[in-house]
Amino acid sequence: MKTDNRYARLDSRLFHKQPPEPLSNPIAGHFNAALAEQLDWQFTDANDWVPILAGQVVPEGFDPLAMAYAGHQFGQWAGQLGDGRGLLLAQIIDKNGQLQDLHLKGVGLTPYSRMGDGRAVLRSVIREYLAGHALTALGIASSNTLGFVSSSTPVQREKLERGACLLRVADSHVRLGHFEWINKFAPDALPDFTTAMIESYFTECQSAESPILAFAQAVIAKTAKTIADWQLVGFAHGVMNTDNLSITGSTLDFGPYGFMERFEPTWINNHSDHSGRYVYQNQPSIAHWNLWVWLGQLLPLNTVDPLVTKESLSAVLSTFEPEFLHQYTLGMSKKMGLNEDQKGVLELSSDFLRILERNRLDLTNSFRLLSDDSEQGWRLLRLECISIEEMEKFDTFTAQYQTLISESGLSDTQRKSMMDDANPIYVLRNHIAQTAIERAEAGDFSEVARVFDLLATPFTRQIERETPADIAPMSDDHPPVSVSCSS
Numbered sequence: 376m377k378t379d380n381r382y383a384r385l386d387s388r389l390f391h392k393q394p395p396e397p398l399s400n401p402i403a404g405h406f407n408a409a410l411a412e413q414l415d416w417q418f419t420d421a422n423d424w425v426p427i428l429a430g431q432v433v434p435e436g437f438d439p440l441a442m443a444y445a446g447h448q449f450g451q452w453a454g455q456l457g458d459g460r461g462l463l464l465a466q467i468i469d470k471n472g473q474l475q476d477l478h479l480k481g482v483g484l485t486p487y488s489r490m491g492d493g494r495a496v497l498r499s500v501i502r503e504y505l506a507g508h509a510l511t512a513l514g515i516a517s518s519n520t521l522g523f524v525s526s527s528t529p530v531q532r533e534k535l536e537r538g539a540c541l542l543r544v545a546d547s548h549v550r551l552g553h554f555e556w557i558n559k560f561a562p563d564a565l566p567d568f569t570t571a572m573i574e575s576y577f578t579e580c581q582s583a584e585s586p587i588l589a590f591a592q593a594v595i596a597k598t599a600k601t602i603a604d605w606q607l608v609g610f611a612h613g614v615m616n617t618d619n620l621s622i623t624g625s626t627l628d629f630g631p632y633g634f635m636e637r638f639e640p641t642w643i644n645n646h647s648d649h650s651g652r653y654v655y656q657n658q659p660s661i662a663h664w665n666l667w668v669w670l671g672q673l674l675p676l677n678t679v680d681p682l683v684t685k686e687s688l689s690a691v692l693s694t695f696e697p698e699f700l701h702q703y704t705l706g707m708s709k710k711m712g713l714n715e716d717q718k719g720v721l722e723l724s725s726d727f728l729r730i731l732e733r734n735r736l737d738l739t740n741s742f743r744l745l746s747d748d749s750e751q752g753w754r755l756l757r758l759e760c761i762s763i764e765e766m767e768k769f770d771t772f773t774a775q776y777q778t779l780i781s782e783s784g785l786s787d788t789q790r791k792s793m794m795d796d797a798n799p800i801y802v803l804r805n806h807i808a809q810t811a812i813e814r815a816e817a818g819d820f821s822e823v824a825r826v827f828d829l830l831a832t833p834f835t836r837q838i839e840r841e842t843p844a845d846i847a848p849m850s851d852d853h854p855p856v857s858v859s860c861s862s
C-alpha cells in the first residue's frame with residue numbers, strides 16, 4: 376500500500392499529531408475485504424487488521440493526526456470543533472490511483488474533544504459501518520468503512536456501553552468547516568490551504584482563469600449531486616451541520632441518519648433535532664445555506680485572486696438550485712423509466728410521491744412495484760390505497776404515466792431494466808440496523824455480516840439471504856427506533 380500523507384505536511388496549526396489511545400481486548404466485528412482490496416492493503420494473517428483498528432498497532436508509514444475544524448451547528452456558529460475522537464491515520468493512493476483517507480474513529484481524547492470522552496460505542500459504530508456500505512453500494516458518494524472492532528473498554532452514554540472503533544475510508548475528510556476554522560484561527564493560512572485542496576481534490580480547476588472560483592463551482596456541483604442522490608433514495612442525514620459536509624460531496628459522519636420507509640417529506644429521524652431543521656424535505660435548502668456560509672469563507676481570497684468577489688461568489692451559489700434540480704430530474708427519470716429530457720417527468724413523479732404520502736406507502740417498495748411488469752405491480756399499489764377516492768387518483772396517475780411511457784419510445788424491457796437499476800430492493804431500514812446491533816451487543820456479529828452482504832447488491836433480489844423484515848416498513852403500531860445524537 377502506498378502512503379501519501381499530504382495533510383500531515385500542511386501548516387502545523389491545522390492539526391495535532393498524536394498516536395491512538397487503544398481499546399482493551401479488541402474483538403473483530405466485521406471486515407470489508409473488497410475495500411481492503413481496493414486500497415491494496417494486504418494483511419499477512421487474516422485478523423491482522425484487528426490490533427490496527429483497536430489503535431494498538433500503528434503501521435509503518437502512517438502519521439496519525441487530529442484535524443482542526445469549526446462549523447455552524449443547527450444554524451449557529453459553534454466555534455472550534457475538530458476530530459474529537461478520531462484520527463487521520465494516513466492518506467494512501469488506492470488501486471485506481473485515487474487519494475484516500477484512513478480515519479480511525481473512537482481512539483481517545485484529542486485537543487478537540489471538548490466535553491467528549493474520545494470514544495465511540497458499538498451501536499453507533501455499526502450504524503456508521505452499515506450506512507457507508509449501503510450508500511456506496513447504491514452508487515452514492517460516501518465514506519465507507521474498512522472494518523470495526525468491539526472491546527471491553529466501558530463507555531458511558533445513557534447507560535454503560537462497549538467502546539468500539541471503525542476505520543473510515545473517504546476521498547477526503549476536509550469539511551466545509553475547515554475553512555471556517557482557518558478564517559477564525561489562522562486566517563493567513565487560507566490561500567495555501569485552498570491551493571492545496573485544489574491540488575489534491577480538484578486538479579481540473581488548476582487551469583481555469585480563476586482556479587478558486589472553479590473550485591467553488593465544483594464543490595457546489597458535487598454537493599448538489601450528492602443531495603439529489605439522498606433525496607431520490609430517501610436518505611436523511613440528520614445532522615447537516617457545516618462540519619459534517621465534505622468538500623468532495625462524500626457523505627460523512629453517520630449519526631442519527633435514516634432511510635425513509637413510508638414517504639413523509641417532513642420526516643425527521645433524529646430525535647435530538649427538536650425544531651426539525653434537518654427533516655428530509657429541508658436537505659436541499661440546508662445544503663444551500665451551508666454552501667452560502669462556506670462561500671463567504673472564500674471572500675478573503677480576493678487578496679490573492681481579484682476575480683473572487685462577493686458578486687462572483689454569489690453567482691456561483693446561484694448555480695446550486697438549478698444543478699440540484701437537474702440531477703434530481705435526471706435521477707427521477709431513471710426511477711420512472713422515462714427519458715431524461717421528457718416533459719412532465721418531475722410533475723408526474725411529484726404526483727406519485729403525493730400518492731405515497733397520503734396512503735402511507737413505502738418509498739423503496741413502491742418505486743420497485745412501479746417497474747414490476749407494470750400491470751401486476753400497479754394493481755398491487757392500487758390495492759394499497761386507503762380509499763376509493765385515492766384509488767381513483769391512482770388511476771389518474773397511471774393514465775398519465777401510460778401516456779409518458781408511450782411518448783418515451785422505450786420498450787418495456789428497456790424501461791424495466793432502467794428502473795430496476797435505479798430503484799433498490801434493499802435499503803438500510805432502521806429496524807434492520809437495530810436487529811444487527813442488538814445481536815452484536817450480545818456478541819453475535821452474524822447479522823451484521825448478513826446485512827452487509829444483502830446491502831452489497833441492493834438492486835438484486837436475494838431470496839436465499841432476505842428475511843421478511845428486510846423488505847417491509849416498520850408497522851405503524853410498532854414503537855419507532857429512537858435515534859439521537861448520542862453516539
Ligand code: AMP
Pocket residue numbers: 456457458459460461487488489490491492493494495614619628630860862
Ligand atoms: P458529530 O456530532 O459527531 O458530528 O460531532 C461534532 C463534534 O463533536 C466533532 O468535533 C466531534 O469530534 C466531537 N465529538 C462527538 N462525540 C465525541 C466524543 N465522544 N468525544 C469527543 N469528541 C466528540
Ligand code: MG
Pocket residue numbers: 618619628
Ligand atoms: Mg461530525
